Amino acid sequence: MLILLLFAFLSGLVTIFAPCIWPLLPIILSATTSGGRRKPLGITLGIITSFALFTLTLSYLIKIIPFDPDILRFFAVIVISFLGLSLVIPKLTQILEGFVSRLSSKFAPTQQQDPNQPPKTGFWSGLITGFSLGLVWSPCAGPILATIATLAATTSVNWQIILVTLVYVAGVGIPLFIFATIGSTIFTRSRLLSPYTARIQQFFGIIMILTAIAIFTGYDRVLQAQLLDAIPAYSDFLFRLEGNPAVQSELKKLKVGEKEDMPKNTIFSPTEPMGGDKTSDSKLPNYGLAPEFVGIINWLNTEPLTMANLKGKVVLIDFWTYTCINCIRTLPFVTSWYEKYKDQGLVVVGVHTPEFEFEKKTTNVENAITQYKITYPVAQDNNYLTWKAYDNHFWPAKYLIDHQGNVRYIHFGEGKYEETEQAIQILLSEAGQTVDTSLTSLPDETPKSRLTPETYLGLARLERFLSPQSPTTGFQIYSYPTDLKANYWALSGSWNIQNEYAESEKGSMLEINFNAKKVFLVIAPDSVEGSIKVYLDGEVVNETNQGQDVSNGFAKITEPKLYELVNLPNQENHQLKLEFQTKSTKIYAFTFGD
Numbered sequence: 001m002l003i004l005l006l007f008a009f010l011s012g013l014v015t016i017f018a019p020c021i022w023p024l025l026p027i028i029l030s031a032t033t034s035g036g037r038r039k040p041l042g043i044t045l046g047i048i049t050s051f052a053l054f055t056l057t058l059s060y061l062i063k064i065i066p067f068d069p070d071i072l073r074f075f076a077v078i079v080i081s082f083l084g085l086s087l088v089i090p091k092l093t094q095i096l097e098g099f100v101s102r103l104s105s106k107f108a109p110t111q112q113q114d115p116n117q118p119p120k121t122g123f124w125s126g127l128i129t130g131f132s133l134g135l136v137w138s139p140c141a142g143p144i145l146a147t148i149a150t151l152a153a154t155t156s157v158n159w160q161i162i163l164v165t166l167v168y169v170a171g172v173g174i175p176l177f178i179f180a181t182i183g184s185t186i187f188t189r190s191r192l193l194s195p196y197t198a199r200i201q202q203f204f205g206i207i208m209i210l211t212a213i214a215i216f217t218g219y220d221r222v223l224q225a226q227l228l229d230a231i232p233a234y235s236d237f238l239f240r241l242e243g244n245p246a247v248q249s250e251l252k253k254l255k256v257g258e259k260e261d262m263p264k265n266t267i268f269s270p271t272e273p274m275g276g277d278k279t280s281d282s283k284l285p286n287y288g289l290a291p292e293f294v295g296i297i298n299w300l301n302t303e304p305l306t307m308a309n310l311k312g313k314v315v316l317i318d319f320w321t322y323t324c325i326n327c328i329r330t331l332p333f334v335t336s337w338y339e340k341y342k343d344q345g346l347v348v349v350g351v352h353t354p355e356f357e358f359e360k361k362t363t364n365v366e367n368a369i370t371q372y373k374i375t376y377p378v379a380q381d382n383n384y385l386t387w388k389a390y391d392n393h394f395w396p397a398k399y400l401i402d403h404q405g406n407v408r409y410i411h412f413g414e415g416k417y418e419e420t421e422q423a424i425q426i427l428l429s430e431a432g433q434t435v436d437t438s439l440t441s442l443p444d445e446t447p448k449s450r451l452t453p454e455t456y457l458g459l460a461r462l463e464r465f466l467s468p469q470s471p472t473t474g475f476q477i478y479s480y481p482t483d484l485k486a487n488y489w490a491l492s493g494s495w496n497i498q499n500e501y502a503e504s505e506k507g508s509m510l511e512i513n514f515n516a517k518k519v520f521l522v523i524a525p526d527s528v529e530g531s532i533k534v535y536l537d538g539e540v541v542n543e544t545n546q547g548q549d550v551s552n553g554f555a556k557i558t559e560p561k562l563y564e565l566v567n568l569p570n571q572e573n574h575q576l577k578l579e580f581q582t583k584s585t586k587i588y589a590f591t592f593g594d
Contacts (some may be wrong), residue, residue, distance in 0.1 A: 001160065003246045005167045012171020016179065024040050024133055026178070026207050027080070029183045039126035040180030046130020047176060048169035054135065074216075079132040081212040083125075087205025090198070108494055126180075150273065185355055191540040215431035283426055287407040290315070290399070293349075296386025298362055300369060302377035305349065307405060314341075314427045316348045319392050321355045323522045323562040325591040327396040329445045331372045333417050336440045338376045342422060345403070346434040348376035353387045355395065356500055356588050358524050358560040400424065403431035414446040447594045449571060452487045452514040455590040460499040464488045471497050484513045484575065489590075501588045504580035511577045516592035518547065519576060521565035523557050526584035530557035535577035541566065557585055 015021055028043055032174050086092040292307050299305065307315075318334055320327035338348040354360045360382045369378060381387055390399060399421050400409035409423040428435045455464060459471055467478045467490040478491035493508035501524070502510075523530070532555045534541045540553040547564030549555050555563055566576060571594045 003261060004164060008164045008168040009171040012168040012173075013175060015172050016175035025179065027133060027211050028131075028180050029204065037121035037184065040177055040184050041238060042123040042126025042128075042139075043130040043176040043180050046132070047134040048130075048173045050131040050134030051172075052165050052169045056162060071578075076132040076135045077212045077216045079128060080208055080215070083129055084208030084212060086207045087201045087208065097307060103216050161506070181521040223231050243429060284400075284408040284423060287410065290317075290401045290405055290407045291386070291389035293379060293386050294389055295381060295383045296379045297378040297382050297580070298380040300362075300366060301375060305347075305377060305379070307401070310347055310401075311405050312403050312431070313345050313347045314403055314424065314431055316424065317390070317399040317401065318345065318348060318350045319353055319390075319395060319397040319399075320350055321353060321359055321395055322365060322372075323359060323560075324355065324395045325520050325562060325593060328372070328562065329414055329593075330396050331374070331441060333420075335373060335375070336442060337421060337424060339429060340440065341435070342376075344428050344435055345425060345431055346428065350376060350378040351381050351386055352378055352404070353381040353384055353392075353395070355520065356524075360407070361560075364560060368561070373481070376534075402427045402429060417442070417444060445593070447592075449593060449594055451516045451571070451592040452512075452590075454592075455487075455489060455512065456568065457489075457502045457587050458500040459497050466490045467492075473497055473499070480511060484511055486513050486515065486573065488513055501586040504583060504585045504587070506578045506580065506583045509577060510580075510587070513573070513575050514588060514590075514592060515571065515573045516566075516594060517568045517571040518564060518593035520547075520562050520564050520591045520593065521578075522561070522588035522591075523555075523563050524560035525557040525587040526582065528582070530585040531581035532557065532565075532585065533579040533581060535579065536566060537575055538577070544569070554581070557582075560586075562591070 024047075082092075107303070121395075150461060180442075195329050225574045290307050293305065316334070316337070318330075320331075322328075334348060336352070338346065342348075352359075352365055358364060362380065365378065368374075379386065390397075394412040396411075396413065398420060399407050400420075402408045406429060409420070411420055418439055425437055453463075456462065459473055462471055464487055465471060466481045466484060466488045468481060469476060471477050475494060475496045477494055479491050484490055489510065489512035491502065491508070491510055494505040495508055496503040496505075519563045523532075532548065534550050534553055536545055536556055541550060542553070545551070545566060545568050547567045549563040552567055555565060557563070565578075566574075568574070
C-alpha cells in the first residue's frame with residue numbers, strides 16, 4: 001500500500017506538466033490578479049476538495065438524489081462567468097468583495113491588519129473559484145486514477161480508495177499552490193505592472209468569460225483532447241510511471257477488495273471441499289454452507305428469497321449479466337432445466353451482477369428477462385455483495401446447493417451442460433425425488449476453436465489498442481495506424497474515452513482485426529436512436545454476412561444491450577469497420593463466437 005501511495009503522490013505532482021491541466025492555469029492566474037495573499041491557498045483547496053469530493057461521492061449522490069451530473073458544469077459556468085465579469089466591470093468587483101467580506105466575517109474574527117503587509121483577504125473568493133474549477137477539471141488519467149474512478153463509479157469506495165485519492169490530490173495541490181502564489185506575488189507586488197493592474201484584470205476577466213463559454217459548449221473537453229493529441233509524451237510517461245509491476249499489483253488488490261470488506265462466511269470455501277474431494281455418501285463434494293443472499297436491491301419474478309427459506313429445495317445459483325455473450329449462450333440450458341425440474345424441487349436463482357453501469361437499471365434487466373424467456377427468480381446484485389459472499393470472479397458462474405443448504409457443485413463459464421444436469425439429478429435424488437435421468441438435448445454453442453479474445457473499449461480494461469495516440473479519459477482526436485495487427489483495434493475521429501466505454505461523435509470510426517464467425521458488441525445509444533454503418537473488409541455488410549441486429553448495412557441502436565453485428569458462414573480472419581452516424585453512442589466491449 002505504501003508503494004501505491006508513493007506513486008499516487010508522484011502522479012499528482014507531475015500533473016502540473018499535464019496538457020489537460022493547462023487550460024486551468026490561465027484561469028488560476030486570472031483569479032490571482034486581485035485579492036490578498038490567502039487567495040492562492042483558497043484556489044488550491046477549492047480545486048482539490050471539489051475534485052476529490054465529487055470523484056468519490058458522485059455515484060452515491062446520484063443514487064440517493066437522482067440528477068443530471070452536467071448540472072455541476074452549469075454551476076461552474078455561472079460562477080466562473082460572474083467572476084470574470086467582476087474583473088471586467090469594477091462595480092461588480094466591489095459587490096463581490098463586499099459579499100465575500102461579510103461571508104468571511106462569519107467564519108473568522110476581525111483582526112487588525114498591519115498596513116505594511118499585503119491584505120489577507122481573498123481566501124473565500126479563491127475557494128469558490130477553485131471549487132468551481134474542480135467540478136469541471138478531468139485530470140489525464142493513468143492506471144491509478146482510472147482505478148479510483150472505476151471503483152467510485154461502482155460505489156466500491158473504502159478507506160484505501162479514499163486514502164489514495166487524498167494522497168493524489170495532495171500531490172496535485174503542491175505545484176498548483178506554488179503556481180498560484182507566484183502569480184499572486186507578481187500581480188500584487190510588481191511595481192512594473194502596478195500601473196496597468198486594472199487593464200490586466202480586465203484582460204484576464206475576458207479569459208475567464210471565454211473559458212466559461214468553452215465549458216458551456218463542451219469545447220473545454222475538445223481543447224484538452226487536442227492538447228493531449230499534440231503532446232502525447234506526458235501520457236506515455238504517466239503510463240510508464242504507474243505501469244510498473246509493484247503498482248499494478250496494488251491496484252489489483254484494490255479492484256478485488258480487501259477480505260474484511262466482503263460479507264463473511266467462515267464455512268463456505270469455493271476451492272477446498274470439506275472432508276476431502278467427496279462426501280462419504282455422494283458422488284459430489286461438499287464445499288460447505290451456502291452464503292446468504294445479501295445486498296439484493298430488487299427481486300424480479302418473485303418475492304424476496306433467503307437461503308434459509310429455500311432449505312429442503314435444490315437451488316441453482318446462476319451469476320449472469322444480460323450483455324455477456326457467454327451468459328446468453330448458457331441461458332437456454334438454465335431455463336430448460338428450471339422448466340424440467342421445478343416440480344421435483346429445483347429452484348433457479350439468477351443473480352444479475354452488472355458489468356456496466358447501464359445494466360443496473362431494473363427496466364433493462366426486465367427487458368432481458370422477457371427477451372430470454374426467463375421465468376425463474378432473478379436477484380439484482382448491483383453492489384456485488386452476493387457476488388463477494390460467494391467469492392465469485394466470473395460470468396457466468398453456477399453453484400448447486402443441496403436440500404440441506406450446502407454447496408455441492410461449482411462450474412465457471414460455458415460448457416459441461418451434461419455434467420451440470422447430472423449433478424442436478426443427483427441432488428434431487430438425495431432429496432428423495434424420483435428423477436428422469438434423460439438429459440436435455442440442446443445445441444452447445446460454446447466456442448470450440450480459438451477466437452479473438454473479449455475486447456474491452458473503456459480505459460480501465462483497455463487492451464490491444466493500436467491508435468498512435470495514447471488513450472486518456474475525455475475527448476481526444478484519434479487516427480488509424482498504418483497496419484492493424486490480428487486481434488487489435490483502433491479508433492479514428494473524435495472520441496470520449498471513459499473507464500467503462502468509448503463514446504463516439506458523428507463520423508467517428510472504429511476498426512478491429514478479428515478471427516471469428518460472429519461479432520457482438522455491447523452498445524448504448526444516446527437519448528435518441530443511434531445508427532452505425534457496418535463494413536467488412538472495406539465493403540458494406542450484406543445479407544450473407546450481417547448479424548441479426550443489422551439491416552441493409554446499418555445497425556439501429558435503440559436500447560443498451562449486446563448487438564450482433566456480423567454472422568459469417570465460417571470462422572475466418574476479417575477486418576470490421578464501424579462508422580458512427582450519430583453522436584454520443586457508447587460502446588463497451590466486443591465478444592466473439594463461432
